[in-house]
């Protein structure tokens with residue numbers, strides 16, 4: 001198997017897109033016409049994938065939306081279906097723990113192509129992920145939420161903010177060329193700084209769309225040698241809520257396809 005970033009580069013080239021479609025299948029927002037399906041989240045994701053895969057460089061389900069018995073079943077079906085369309089899957093799980101626990105978490109990489117991890121517990125907590133040479137490992141660095149600055153911008157004794165130290169460490173941890181960073185589009189200045197500091201690391205940039213982040217900065221600084229991902233979840237998968245009544249399946253998922261295509265075109269202006 002080629003390394004994750006080689007596969008991602010191929011996918012980006014094939015669909016001419018750096019869009020990561022976030023599969024955050026919030027059970028409270030699944031349209032009524034799917035409510036009586038065996039696994040409504042899977043029924044929803046299948047239709048989203050059908051509508052968006054031509055524009056998707058990857059799919060990014062967030063584990064939070066699947067952490068119950070039916071959810072795991074829905075997620076497994078979703079992953080298999082995305083793979084059937086030749087689209088890589090990045091599980092946004094933000095995992096890491098002491099070694100033996102992390103080894104169990106890292107088994108998630110048997111199912112998906114890449115994962116997000118939390119660096120707070122340090123190198124040994126990430127080893128079980130980093131040692132998976134075939135898989136992508138995206139380290140949380142400067143997150144998109146308003147509280148992202150609370151800890152991540154704190155200055156160390158050296159005067160450097162914590163998020164920059166995380167980036168420098170992630171660069172050191174990149175022994176297998178499988179490491180990327182998560183940097184929010186709501187932090188364009190930090191994106192710019194980080195691109196200079198770690199020029200070779202691809203970024204996963206969430207926060208465009210529903211969070212109102214900077215799409216131009218996401219592309220300009222998020223890509224390393226043309227490789228990286230700009231994610232939108234709610235702005236794509238729930239686009240149909242605005243444009244169509246809740247009972248018109250074709251129009252509902254058509255709107256998701258259009259939203260993915262629009263984002264692809266918008267981002268491509270800056271590539």
Ligand SMILES: O=c1ccn([C@@H]2O[C@H](COP(=O)(O)O)[C@@H](O)[C@H]2O)c(=O)[nH]1
Pocket residue numbers: 022024062092142143144145182183184206207208209210211231232233234235
């Ligand atoms: O800094 C971060 C890290 C992860 N996320 C995740 O990305 C998506 C964003 O969803 P939208 O609907 O496009 O806002 C979601 O899964 C987050 O948990 C992030 O937003 N910021």
